[in-house]
Amino acid sequence: MLTLYDDAISGNGYKARLLLHQLDRPYELIELDILKAETRTPEFLAINPNGRIPTLKLDDGRCLSESNAILFYLAEGSAYLPSDPFERAKALQWMFFEQYSHEPFIATSRFLRLHREQTPDVLVDLERRRSGGEAALEVMQQHLETHEFFVANSYSIADIALFAYTQVAGEGGFDVAPYPAIVAWLDRVRAQPRFVAMG
Amino acid sequence: MLTLYDDAISGNGYKARLLLHQLDRPYELIELDILKAETRTPEFLAINPNGRIPTLKLDDGRCLSESNAILFYLAEGSAYLPSDPFERAKALQWMFFEQYSHEPFIATSRFLRLHREQTPDVLVDLERRRSGGEAALEVMQQHLETHEFFVANSYSIADIALFAYTQVAGEGGFDVAPYPAIVAWLDRVRAQPRFVAMG
Numbered sequence: 001m002l003t004l005y006d007d008a009i010s011g012n013g014y015k016a017r018l019l020l021h022q023l024d025r026p027y028e029l030i031e032l033d034i035l036k037a038e039t040r041t042p043e044f045l046a047i048n049p050n051g052r053i054p055t056l057k058l059d060d061g062r063c064l065s066e067s068n069a070i071l072f073y074l075a076e077g078s079a080y081l082p083s084d085p086f087e088r089a090k091a092l093q094w095m096f097f098e099q100y101s102h103e104p105f106i107a108t109s110r111f112l113r114l115h116r117e118q119t120p121d122v123l124v125d126l127e128r129r130r131s132g133g134e135a136a137l138e139v140m141q142q143h144l145e146t147h148e149f150f151v152a153n154s155y156s157i158a159d160i161a162l163f164a165y166t167q168v169a170g171e172g173g174f175d176v177a178p179y180p181a182i183v184a185w186l187d188r189v190r191a192q193p194r195f196v197a198m199g
Numbered sequence: 200m201l202t203l204y205d206d207a208i209s210g211n212g213y214k215a216r217l218l219l220h221q222l223d224r225p226y227e228l229i230e231l232d233i234l235k236a237e238t239r240t241p242e243f244l245a246i247n248p249n250g251r252i253p254t255l256k257l258d259d260g261r262c263l264s265e266s267n268a269i270l271f272y273l274a275e276g277s278a279y280l281p282s283d284p285f286e287r288a289k290a291l292q293w294m295f296f297e298q299y300s301h302e303p304f305i306a307t308s309r310f311l312r313l314h315r316e317q318t319p320d321v322l323v324d325l326e327r328r329r330s331g332g333e334a335a336l337e338v339m340q341q342h343l344e345t346h347e348f349f350v351a352n353s354y355s356i357a358d359i360a361l362f363a364y365t366q367v368a369g370e371g372g373f374d375v376a377p378y379p380a381i382v383a384w385l386d387r388v389r390a391q392p393r394f395v396a397m398g
Contacts, residue, residue: 049338050296064288066295073288089263089272092291096265097249099299139249 002027003057005047007034009115011107011164012067013054014198018160019074022194035115067164068095071157080157087152094150094158097139098165105133107165110172126173133174137182140166144181148188155192163189167198201226202256204246206233208314210306210363211266212253213397217359218273221393234314266363267294270356279356286351293349293357296338297364304332306364309371325372332373336381339365343380347387354391362388366397 004020004027006013020027032038032053039051048055048065055065056073064070072092075081082088109129116122140162143150150158167186169176176182189195203219203226205212219226231237231252238250247254247264254264255272263269271291274280281287308328315321339361342349349357366385368375375381388394 049341050300058285062285064285064292066292066299069288069291069295072291073284076284085272085275086257086261086263089268092268092271093263093265096268096295096298099295100265100302101249103299104303142248 001059003030004028005030005032005039005044005055005057006053007032007039008199009034010053011110011168011198012052012103015067015157015160015164016054016056016070016074018164018196018198019071019080019157021196022080022192023074023078024194025074068092068099068157068161071095071160075157080155080160082152082154082156084152091151091156091158095161097136098161101132101139102136102162103165105129105136106169106172106174108172109133109174110165110168113173114171130173133169133172137166137169137174137176137179140185141179141181144185149185155189159185159189164198200258202229203227204229204231204238204243204254204256205252206231206238207398208233209252210309210367210397211251211302214266214356214359214363215253215255215269215273217363217395217397218270218279218356220395221279221391222273222277223393224273267291267298267356267360270294270359274356279354279359281351281353281355283351289350290355290357294360296335297360300331300338301335301361302364304328304335305368305371305373307371308332308373309364309367312372313370329372332368332371336365336368336373336375336378339384340378340380343384348384354388358384358388363397 002025004016006029032044039053045051047063050065052065054067054070055063056070057063064073081091109126112122112126147153149155150162166182201224203215205228207230231243238252244250246262249264251264253266253269254262255269256262263272280290308325311321311325348354349361365381
């Protein structure tokens with residue numbers, strides 16, 4: 001059976017949990033507490049030297065980390081990843097966009113607001129992340145004004161990757177109401193078969 | 200023919216240029232100057248709404264951005280991307296590591312040092328990026344102490360992705376001399392057939 005190392009507060013972990021549920025793949029969940037540095041123990045660093053969840057362990061003991069690499073691996077051969085090479089690369093394009101241009105602003109702001117004391121330094125850090133988060137939402141809004149989903153007009157791992165933290169953007173201080181195409185897309189994702197909510 | 204929108208100062212663009220050369224794929228190069236905001240013109244935003252190079256345009260006009268998605272697309276079916284699904288996912292794992300845990304520290308520090316006035320704010324920003332860059336180099340060093348390359352013991356797009364900015368880490372203020380396995384790996388990459396240097 002698959003084993004998923006995860007923390008319930010993580011949207012990156014939720015990506016894997018959502019896809020595993022939608023694929024009806026059973027797995028053992030091992031919960032680690034990021035806030036208690038349980039991802040920095042020698043035991044876990046042997047599993048992922050980068051010290052981050054989610055990490056997936058296969059039956060044979062091999063381990064895979066990085067949420068979007070896990071999504072790609074699990075979705076191979078399913079309806080959640082297009083088979084056309086260009087469409088697959090477009091899914092990756094949006095997933096790299098998510099990790100570089102979205103997550104460090106929106107997800108990190110959420111983490112700082114929910115799990116850190118709001119010291120002057122933290123408030124400065126949050127302010128510095130504002131324009132990047134807004135730019136990411138603008139790019140998503142523009143795409144979704146003319147597309148139902150991010151790739152090939154069907155729900156895929158690119159949507160899962162971007163849904164994870166966009167659905168809780170408000171907790172990071174980013175109101176999605178001014179982005180109506182994003183609001184409608186969030187509802188389309190929630191309406192997918194076997195959808196499960198985060199947390 | 201393929202068209203690559205790129206700026207010679209970009210290590211992300213170099214990834215695509217190196218692989219295109221190693222694959223012996225001809226392409227037209229359209230150079231844009233990041234420092235003059237030529238990636239933020241209406242014309243280029245129509246090609247990549249996220250306003251970043253590199254972006255690849257296919258014969259039929261379809262466009263693909265995000266350097267590592269471009270690598271994955273170009274390498275499909277070649278020796279530069281393993282065919283085994285788990286190994287492919289491991290290549291992606293390292294490429295997501297590169298974009299999330301390496302590039303924002305090492306590449307951005309290089310950009311700030313080479314292309315921005317060294318104001319007090321910039322110096323604070325550089326200092327803030329130091330520990331992340333060192334952590335990324337530690338993870339690479341640890342892996343390379345027991346592996347010749349990042350995935351499947353052969354040179355792949357995971358190596359190209361990580362080589363691009365590690366080779367110029369010194370320009371970002373990160374000395375790689377204390378990481379001998381990285382130094383040896385850099386030489387192994389430079390010794391690959393049809394290798395071309397950056398810039």
